[in-house]
Amino acid sequence: MTGYEERTSNSRRLYKRANRVLPAGVSYGIRALPPYPFYLKKAKGVTVTDVDGNEYTDYWVGHGALILGHAPDVVIDAVMKQLPYGTHYGFSHEHEIELAERIVKHVPSADMVRYTSSGTEANMYGTRLARAYTGRDKMLKIEGGWHGGYDSLHAYVGQPYGRSESAGLNSKVIEDTYAVPYNDLEAAEKMAKDHELACIVLEPVMGAAGFLTPEPGYLEGLREICDDTDTLLIFDEVITGFRLGTGGAQGYYGVKPDLTFMGKVIGGGFPVGAFCGPVEIMEMIDHNKYPDPEKRSAHGGTFTGNPISMVAGSATIDALETGRIHRHIDSLGEKMREGLQEIFERHDIPVSVTGVGSTFGIHFQKDKPLNAGDTARNDIPATRAYFRHMLESGIIYLSPTVSHSWISSPHTEKDIEDYLAATEDYIRAYNP
Ligand SMILES: Cc1ncc(COP(=O)(O)O)c(C=O)c1O
Known part of the structure:
Protein backbone atom coordinates (compact mmCIF):
# COMPACT_ATOMS: atom_id res chain seq x y z
CA MET A 1 0.00 0.00 0.00
CA THR A 2 1.13 3.52 -0.71
CA GLY A 3 0.82 6.49 1.61
CA TYR A 4 -2.60 7.01 3.15
CA GLU A 5 -3.21 10.48 1.68
CA GLU A 6 -2.31 9.38 -1.88
CA ARG A 7 -4.88 6.61 -1.97
CA THR A 8 -7.82 8.12 -0.09
CA SER A 9 -8.94 11.06 -2.27
CA ASN A 10 -12.63 10.04 -2.17
CA SER A 11 -12.51 9.76 1.62
CA ARG A 12 -10.85 13.16 1.80
CA ARG A 13 -13.73 14.61 -0.25
CA LEU A 14 -16.31 12.93 1.98
CA TYR A 15 -14.51 14.21 5.05
CA LYS A 16 -14.84 17.80 3.81
CA ARG A 17 -18.54 17.21 3.12
CA ALA A 18 -19.06 15.46 6.46
CA ASN A 19 -17.50 18.33 8.38
CA ARG A 20 -20.34 20.59 7.25
CA VAL A 21 -23.00 18.39 8.87
CA LEU A 22 -21.25 16.14 11.41
CA PRO A 23 -19.03 17.67 14.12
CA ALA A 24 -15.45 16.58 13.34
CA GLY A 25 -16.87 14.81 10.30
CA VAL A 26 -17.75 11.69 12.28
CA SER A 27 -20.54 10.11 14.33
CA TYR A 28 -18.27 9.21 17.27
CA GLY A 29 -15.03 11.00 18.17
CA ILE A 30 -13.04 7.79 18.50
CA ARG A 31 -13.54 7.16 14.75
CA ALA A 32 -11.81 10.39 13.76
CA LEU A 33 -8.67 8.71 12.43
CA PRO A 34 -5.75 11.04 11.79
CA PRO A 35 -5.31 12.83 9.41
CA TYR A 36 -8.91 12.12 8.33
CA PRO A 37 -11.01 8.97 8.46
CA PHE A 38 -11.51 6.63 5.55
CA TYR A 39 -15.18 6.19 4.72
CA LEU A 40 -16.43 2.65 4.20
CA LYS A 41 -18.30 1.30 1.22
CA LYS A 42 -18.65 -2.29 2.41
CA ALA A 43 -17.52 -4.77 5.01
CA LYS A 44 -17.56 -8.55 4.90
CA GLY A 45 -15.77 -11.00 7.17
CA VAL A 46 -12.80 -9.09 8.52
CA THR A 47 -12.20 -7.11 5.33
CA VAL A 48 -13.44 -3.55 5.18
CA THR A 49 -13.33 -1.68 1.88
CA ASP A 50 -13.30 2.10 1.69
CA VAL A 51 -14.78 4.40 -0.97
CA ASP A 52 -11.42 4.47 -2.79
CA GLY A 53 -11.35 0.68 -3.03
CA ASN A 54 -8.67 0.19 -0.35
CA GLU A 55 -9.03 -2.94 1.73
CA TYR A 56 -8.07 -3.31 5.38
CA THR A 57 -8.00 -6.29 7.68
CA ASP A 58 -10.18 -5.16 10.55
CA TYR A 59 -9.22 -5.69 14.20
CA TRP A 60 -11.73 -3.14 15.46
CA VAL A 61 -14.68 -5.28 14.28
CA GLY A 62 -17.48 -2.85 15.05
CA HIS A 63 -16.15 -1.73 18.47
CA GLY A 64 -15.70 -5.43 19.31
CA ALA A 65 -19.34 -6.32 18.61
CA LEU A 66 -18.73 -8.46 15.54
CA ILE A 67 -17.46 -11.74 16.95
CA LEU A 68 -18.47 -13.46 13.69
CA GLY A 69 -16.99 -10.64 11.59
CA HIS A 70 -18.92 -8.30 9.31
CA ALA A 71 -22.17 -9.44 7.73
CA PRO A 72 -21.88 -13.14 8.64
CA ASP A 73 -24.16 -15.39 6.60
CA VAL A 74 -25.97 -16.82 9.64
CA VAL A 75 -26.93 -13.34 10.81
CA ILE A 76 -27.84 -12.10 7.33
CA ASP A 77 -30.11 -15.15 6.88
CA ALA A 78 -31.85 -14.61 10.23
CA VAL A 79 -32.36 -10.90 9.54
CA MET A 80 -33.58 -11.44 5.96
CA LYS A 81 -36.09 -13.94 7.29
CA GLN A 82 -37.36 -11.46 9.87
CA LEU A 83 -37.43 -8.26 7.75
CA PRO A 84 -40.71 -8.92 5.89
CA TYR A 85 -42.41 -9.69 9.21
CA GLY A 86 -41.54 -6.30 10.69
CA THR A 87 -38.49 -4.23 11.58
CA HIS A 88 -39.68 -2.71 14.82
CA TYR A 89 -42.83 -3.89 16.54
CA GLY A 90 -43.19 -1.80 19.66
CA PHE A 91 -45.11 -4.81 20.98
CA SER A 92 -44.07 -8.05 22.62
CA HIS A 93 -42.84 -10.94 20.45
CA GLU A 94 -41.21 -14.34 20.69
CA HIS A 95 -37.74 -13.31 19.52
CA GLU A 96 -37.12 -11.23 22.65
CA ILE A 97 -37.89 -14.32 24.75
CA GLU A 98 -35.62 -16.49 22.62
CA LEU A 99 -32.59 -14.25 23.08
CA ALA A 100 -33.25 -13.87 26.83
CA GLU A 101 -33.46 -17.67 27.14
CA ARG A 102 -30.07 -17.98 25.50
CA ILE A 103 -28.54 -15.36 27.81
CA VAL A 104 -30.05 -17.02 30.90
CA LYS A 105 -28.77 -20.41 29.73
CA HIS A 106 -25.18 -19.23 29.36
CA VAL A 107 -24.53 -16.33 31.73
CA PRO A 108 -24.16 -17.64 35.32
CA SER A 109 -25.60 -14.55 37.06
CA ALA A 110 -28.57 -14.13 34.71
CA ASP A 111 -32.02 -15.40 35.70
CA MET A 112 -33.90 -12.54 34.04
CA VAL A 113 -33.04 -10.01 31.37
CA ARG A 114 -34.20 -6.55 30.33
CA TYR A 115 -33.00 -5.02 27.04
CA THR A 116 -31.78 -1.58 26.15
CA SER A 117 -30.55 -0.20 22.83
CA SER A 118 -26.92 0.34 23.87
CA GLY A 119 -24.34 -0.55 26.49
CA THR A 120 -24.60 2.95 27.90
CA GLU A 121 -28.28 2.49 28.63
CA ALA A 122 -27.64 -0.94 30.13
CA ASN A 123 -25.31 0.78 32.61
CA MET A 124 -27.80 3.56 33.21
CA TYR A 125 -30.83 1.38 33.94
CA GLY A 126 -28.76 -1.32 35.62
CA THR A 127 -27.12 1.00 38.14
CA ARG A 128 -30.51 2.60 38.80
CA LEU A 129 -31.78 -0.87 39.64
CA ALA A 130 -28.81 -1.41 41.97
CA ARG A 131 -29.63 1.83 43.80
CA ALA A 132 -33.31 0.87 43.98
CA TYR A 133 -32.52 -2.56 45.39
CA THR A 134 -30.01 -1.43 48.01
CA GLY A 135 -31.64 1.89 48.86
CA ARG A 136 -28.19 3.46 48.56
CA ASP A 137 -26.94 6.17 46.19
CA LYS A 138 -23.18 5.86 46.08
CA MET A 139 -21.29 3.81 43.51
CA LEU A 140 -17.69 2.71 43.23
CA LYS A 141 -16.12 2.31 39.82
CA ILE A 142 -12.60 1.70 38.60
CA GLU A 143 -10.25 4.45 37.40
CA GLY A 144 -10.08 4.33 33.61
CA GLY A 145 -13.23 2.20 33.36
CA TRP A 146 -15.46 3.01 30.40
CA HIS A 147 -19.16 2.34 30.81
CA GLY A 148 -20.49 4.62 28.09
CA GLY A 149 -21.73 8.18 28.35
CA TYR A 150 -24.19 7.95 31.26
CA ASP A 151 -23.47 10.96 33.51
CA SER A 152 -23.06 9.05 36.81
CA LEU A 153 -20.45 6.73 35.33
CA HIS A 154 -18.81 9.25 33.04
CA ALA A 155 -16.27 10.06 35.70
CA TYR A 156 -12.68 8.94 36.40
CA VAL A 157 -12.23 7.76 32.81
CA GLY A 158 -9.22 9.78 31.60
CA GLN A 159 -6.14 10.95 33.42
CA PRO A 160 -5.81 12.97 35.58
CA TYR A 161 -8.68 11.15 37.32
CA GLY A 162 -11.24 13.35 38.98
CA ARG A 163 -11.26 16.21 36.49
CA SER A 164 -14.51 16.70 34.55
CA GLU A 165 -14.72 14.27 31.64
CA SER A 166 -16.96 16.50 29.58
CA ALA A 167 -18.43 19.95 29.53
CA GLY A 168 -22.06 19.76 30.47
CA LEU A 169 -21.83 16.88 32.95
CA ASN A 170 -23.92 17.45 36.04
CA SER A 171 -21.32 17.71 38.79
CA LYS A 172 -23.96 16.96 41.46
CA VAL A 173 -24.65 13.55 39.92
CA ILE A 174 -20.98 12.64 39.92
CA GLU A 175 -20.57 13.51 43.59
CA ASP A 176 -21.87 10.05 44.50
CA THR A 177 -19.45 8.24 42.20
CA TYR A 178 -16.08 7.16 43.58
CA ALA A 179 -13.20 5.39 41.91
CA VAL A 180 -10.21 3.25 42.86
CA PRO A 181 -7.44 1.69 40.77
CA TYR A 182 -8.06 -1.67 39.12
CA ASN A 183 -6.44 -4.65 40.82
CA ASP A 184 -6.29 -2.77 44.13
CA LEU A 185 -8.39 -4.72 46.62
CA GLU A 186 -7.31 -2.70 49.63
CA ALA A 187 -8.54 0.56 48.11
CA ALA A 188 -11.86 -1.02 47.14
CA GLU A 189 -12.32 -2.51 50.61
CA LYS A 190 -11.67 0.82 52.29
CA MET A 191 -14.21 2.57 50.06
CA ALA A 192 -16.82 -0.11 50.67
CA LYS A 193 -16.31 0.11 54.43
CA ASP A 194 -16.19 3.92 54.59
CA HIS A 195 -19.24 4.53 52.37
CA GLU A 196 -22.52 2.75 52.06
CA LEU A 197 -22.23 1.76 48.42
CA ALA A 198 -25.06 0.60 46.22
CA CYS A 199 -22.58 -1.21 44.00
CA ILE A 200 -19.08 -1.77 42.80
CA VAL A 201 -19.31 -1.67 39.03
CA LEU A 202 -16.39 -2.70 36.87
CA GLU A 203 -15.32 -4.22 33.59
CA PRO A 204 -13.84 -7.56 34.72
CA VAL A 205 -11.29 -7.10 31.91
CA MET A 206 -10.68 -3.42 31.27
CA GLY A 207 -11.39 -2.72 27.61
CA ALA A 208 -10.80 0.92 26.71
CA ALA A 209 -7.77 1.00 29.02
CA GLY A 210 -6.16 -1.57 26.68
CA PHE A 211 -7.39 -4.99 27.80
CA LEU A 212 -5.99 -5.12 31.32
CA THR A 213 -6.67 -8.41 33.06
CA PRO A 214 -7.49 -9.17 36.71
CA GLU A 215 -4.67 -10.38 38.92
CA PRO A 216 -5.33 -13.77 40.56
CA GLY A 217 -7.78 -13.32 43.44
CA TYR A 218 -8.88 -9.81 42.47
CA LEU A 219 -12.39 -10.57 41.26
CA GLU A 220 -12.85 -13.10 44.08
CA GLY A 221 -11.72 -10.43 46.56
CA LEU A 222 -14.24 -7.93 45.23
CA ARG A 223 -16.94 -10.58 45.59
CA GLU A 224 -16.02 -10.99 49.25
CA ILE A 225 -15.91 -7.25 49.92
CA CYS A 226 -19.36 -6.86 48.38
CA ASP A 227 -20.76 -9.75 50.42
CA ASP A 228 -19.30 -8.30 53.63
CA THR A 229 -20.75 -4.84 53.03
CA ASP A 230 -24.10 -5.67 51.41
CA THR A 231 -22.92 -4.02 48.22
CA LEU A 232 -23.94 -5.33 44.81
CA LEU A 233 -21.12 -6.52 42.58
CA ILE A 234 -21.75 -5.56 38.97
CA PHE A 235 -19.77 -6.78 35.99
CA ASP A 236 -20.03 -4.58 32.94
CA GLU A 237 -19.64 -7.34 30.35
CA VAL A 238 -20.52 -5.16 27.37
CA ILE A 239 -17.19 -6.27 25.89
CA THR A 240 -16.53 -9.60 27.58
CA GLY A 241 -20.09 -10.98 27.38
CA PHE A 242 -20.13 -13.96 24.99
CA ARG A 243 -16.57 -13.06 23.98
CA LEU A 244 -14.63 -14.76 26.78
CA GLY A 245 -16.63 -17.90 26.09
CA THR A 246 -20.42 -18.00 26.21
CA GLY A 247 -20.34 -17.40 29.97
CA GLY A 248 -18.37 -14.16 29.53
CA ALA A 249 -15.76 -13.09 32.08
CA GLN A 250 -17.83 -14.46 34.99
CA GLY A 251 -17.74 -17.90 33.41
CA TYR A 252 -14.09 -17.56 32.44
CA TYR A 253 -12.87 -16.44 35.87
CA GLY A 254 -15.50 -18.27 37.91
CA VAL A 255 -16.77 -15.25 39.86
CA LYS A 256 -20.49 -14.54 39.88
CA PRO A 257 -21.59 -10.90 40.09
CA ASP A 258 -25.03 -9.82 41.27
CA LEU A 259 -25.86 -7.91 38.11
CA THR A 260 -24.40 -8.12 34.62
CA PHE A 261 -24.52 -5.49 31.88
CA MET A 262 -24.23 -6.55 28.27
CA GLY A 263 -24.20 -5.16 24.74
CA LYS A 264 -22.11 -5.59 21.58
CA VAL A 265 -21.95 -9.35 20.79
CA ILE A 266 -25.54 -10.11 21.91
CA GLY A 267 -26.89 -7.85 19.14
CA GLY A 268 -25.15 -9.77 16.36
CA GLY A 269 -24.09 -6.47 14.74
CA PHE A 270 -27.31 -4.57 15.49
CA PRO A 271 -27.85 -2.04 18.30
CA VAL A 272 -28.47 -3.64 21.67
CA GLY A 273 -27.81 -3.61 25.37
CA ALA A 274 -29.11 -5.65 28.29
CA PHE A 275 -28.89 -5.92 32.04
CA CYS A 276 -29.57 -9.14 33.84
CA GLY A 277 -29.47 -10.70 37.28
CA PRO A 278 -31.37 -12.81 39.81
CA VAL A 279 -35.16 -12.73 40.05
CA GLU A 280 -35.12 -11.02 43.44
CA ILE A 281 -33.37 -7.95 42.01
CA MET A 282 -34.76 -7.96 38.47
CA GLU A 283 -38.36 -8.17 39.61
CA MET A 284 -38.06 -4.66 41.05
CA ILE A 285 -38.77 -3.59 37.47
CA ASP A 286 -42.01 -5.60 37.45
CA HIS A 287 -44.92 -3.17 37.77
CA ASN A 288 -47.23 -6.02 38.84
CA LYS A 289 -45.06 -6.85 41.82
CA TYR A 290 -44.14 -3.24 42.52
CA PRO A 291 -47.20 -1.15 41.59
CA ASP A 292 -45.93 1.81 43.58
CA PRO A 293 -43.63 3.82 41.26
CA GLU A 294 -41.59 4.97 44.23
CA LYS A 295 -40.64 1.36 44.98
CA ARG A 296 -40.26 0.20 41.40
CA SER A 297 -37.15 0.77 39.28
CA ALA A 298 -38.28 2.28 35.99
CA HIS A 299 -37.01 0.97 32.67
CA GLY A 300 -38.11 1.30 29.05
CA VAL A 311 -32.84 -12.52 15.82
CA ALA A 312 -29.31 -11.35 14.95
CA GLY A 313 -28.23 -11.88 18.56
CA SER A 314 -29.79 -15.33 18.81
CA ALA A 315 -28.20 -16.40 15.51
CA THR A 316 -24.82 -15.24 16.81
CA ILE A 317 -25.14 -17.09 20.11
CA ASP A 318 -26.27 -20.24 18.29
CA ALA A 319 -23.13 -20.07 16.16
CA LEU A 320 -21.01 -19.83 19.32
CA GLU A 321 -22.63 -22.73 21.16
CA THR A 322 -20.38 -25.56 19.96
CA GLY A 323 -17.31 -23.78 21.35
CA ARG A 324 -15.46 -24.19 18.05
CA ILE A 325 -15.42 -20.44 17.32
CA HIS A 326 -14.15 -19.53 20.77
CA ARG A 327 -11.41 -22.15 20.50
CA HIS A 328 -10.39 -20.66 17.15
CA ILE A 329 -10.37 -16.98 18.16
CA ASP A 330 -8.80 -17.66 21.56
CA SER A 331 -5.96 -19.63 20.01
CA LEU A 332 -5.35 -16.87 17.46
CA GLY A 333 -5.39 -14.38 20.34
CA GLU A 334 -2.73 -16.37 22.16
CA LYS A 335 -0.63 -16.65 19.02
CA MET A 336 -0.91 -12.91 18.49
CA ARG A 337 -0.03 -11.95 22.09
CA GLU A 338 2.91 -14.36 22.27
CA GLY A 339 4.14 -13.40 18.79
CA LEU A 340 4.03 -9.68 19.51
CA GLN A 341 5.74 -9.99 22.89
CA GLU A 342 8.48 -12.15 21.36
CA ILE A 343 9.11 -9.71 18.49
CA PHE A 344 9.35 -6.65 20.72
CA GLU A 345 11.57 -8.49 23.21
CA ARG A 346 13.87 -9.78 20.48
CA HIS A 347 14.37 -6.20 19.29
CA ASP A 348 14.75 -4.98 22.84
CA ILE A 349 11.83 -2.57 22.55
CA PRO A 350 9.97 -1.92 25.80
CA VAL A 351 6.46 -3.16 25.06
CA SER A 352 3.93 -4.94 27.20
CA VAL A 353 1.25 -6.98 25.47
CA THR A 354 -1.97 -7.49 27.41
CA GLY A 355 -5.30 -9.21 26.85
CA VAL A 356 -7.02 -12.55 27.21
CA GLY A 357 -8.93 -14.83 24.87
CA SER A 358 -9.54 -13.04 21.58
CA THR A 359 -8.43 -9.60 22.79
CA PHE A 360 -5.02 -7.98 22.75
CA GLY A 361 -3.59 -4.62 23.77
CA ILE A 362 -0.14 -3.23 22.99
CA HIS A 363 1.41 -0.82 25.47
CA PHE A 364 4.68 0.82 24.54
CA GLN A 365 6.08 0.56 28.04
CA LYS A 366 8.31 -1.94 29.79
CA ASP A 367 6.22 -3.04 32.76
CA LYS A 368 2.87 -4.70 32.40
CA PRO A 369 0.18 -2.16 33.39
CA LEU A 370 -1.82 -3.49 36.34
CA ASN A 371 -4.29 -0.63 36.19
CA ALA A 372 -5.24 2.24 33.90
CA GLY A 373 -3.02 4.66 35.86
CA ASP A 374 0.00 2.56 34.88
CA THR A 375 -0.78 3.10 31.19
CA ALA A 376 0.29 6.75 31.59
CA ARG A 377 3.80 5.41 30.89
CA ASN A 378 2.73 4.37 27.39
CA ASP A 379 5.01 6.01 24.78
CA ILE A 380 2.38 7.94 22.78
CA PRO A 381 4.57 8.96 19.80
CA ALA A 382 5.60 5.28 19.34
CA THR A 383 1.94 4.17 19.65
CA ARG A 384 0.90 6.72 17.02
CA ALA A 385 3.74 5.76 14.67
CA TYR A 386 2.81 2.06 15.01
CA PHE A 387 -0.84 2.84 14.26
CA ARG A 388 0.12 4.80 11.16
CA HIS A 389 2.45 2.04 10.00
CA MET A 390 -0.22 -0.63 10.45
CA LEU A 391 -2.78 1.52 8.64
CA GLU A 392 -0.41 1.87 5.70
CA SER A 393 0.12 -1.91 5.83
CA GLY A 394 -3.62 -2.49 5.40
CA ILE A 395 -4.36 -3.27 9.05
CA ILE A 396 -6.88 -1.26 11.04
CA TYR A 397 -7.75 -1.06 14.72
CA LEU A 398 -8.47 1.79 17.12
CA SER A 399 -7.30 3.95 18.57
CA PRO A 400 -4.09 5.65 17.44
CA THR A 401 -3.16 6.23 21.11
CA VAL A 402 -4.48 3.05 22.78
CA SER A 403 -3.89 -0.02 20.70
CA HIS A 404 -6.58 -2.51 21.66
CA SER A 405 -7.95 -5.04 19.24
CA TRP A 406 -10.30 -7.97 18.83
CA ILE A 407 -10.03 -11.17 16.85
CA SER A 408 -13.17 -12.52 15.22
CA SER A 409 -14.04 -15.86 13.68
CA PRO A 410 -13.10 -14.98 10.05
CA HIS A 411 -9.53 -14.08 11.11
CA THR A 412 -7.02 -16.73 10.05
CA GLU A 413 -3.53 -17.87 11.06
CA LYS A 414 -2.33 -16.02 7.96
CA ASP A 415 -3.91 -12.77 9.21
CA ILE A 416 -1.98 -13.12 12.46
CA GLU A 417 1.24 -13.85 10.56
CA ASP A 418 0.65 -10.75 8.40
CA TYR A 419 0.05 -8.66 11.51
CA LEU A 420 3.27 -9.92 13.10
CA ALA A 421 5.22 -9.36 9.85
CA ALA A 422 3.90 -5.78 9.65
CA THR A 423 5.07 -5.30 13.25
CA GLU A 424 8.58 -6.50 12.31
CA ASP A 425 8.51 -4.01 9.42
CA TYR A 426 7.52 -1.24 11.80
CA ILE A 427 10.44 -2.03 14.05
CA ARG A 428 12.86 -2.02 11.12
CA ALA A 429 11.47 1.30 9.84
CA TYR A 430 11.21 3.17 13.14
CA ASN A 431 13.87 1.56 15.32
CA PRO A 432 16.64 0.67 12.87
C1 LIG B 1 -17.34 -1.95 28.90
C2 LIG B 1 -18.27 -1.04 28.16
N1 LIG B 1 -19.40 -0.63 28.75
C3 LIG B 1 -20.28 0.17 28.14
C4 LIG B 1 -20.03 0.62 26.86
C5 LIG B 1 -21.02 1.53 26.19
O1 LIG B 1 -21.70 0.84 25.19
P1 LIG B 1 -22.38 1.62 23.98
O2 LIG B 1 -21.29 2.25 23.19
O3 LIG B 1 -23.13 0.55 23.24
O4 LIG B 1 -23.31 2.62 24.58
C6 LIG B 1 -18.88 0.23 26.19
C7 LIG B 1 -18.60 0.69 24.82
O5 LIG B 1 -17.57 0.54 24.25
C8 LIG B 1 -17.96 -0.62 26.86
O6 LIG B 1 -16.82 -1.02 26.28
Missing part, protein backbone atom coordinates in the same frame (compact mmCIF):
# COMPACT_ATOMS: atom_id res chain seq x y z
CA GLY A 301 -37.19 2.46 25.57
CA THR A 302 -38.73 2.72 22.09
CA PHE A 303 -36.37 0.22 20.50
CA THR A 304 -35.93 -2.19 23.41
CA GLY A 305 -36.24 -5.80 22.23
CA ASN A 306 -36.05 -4.73 18.59
CA PRO A 307 -36.81 -7.89 16.58
CA ILE A 308 -33.92 -7.44 14.15
CA SER A 309 -31.39 -7.12 16.99
CA MET A 310 -33.02 -10.08 18.75
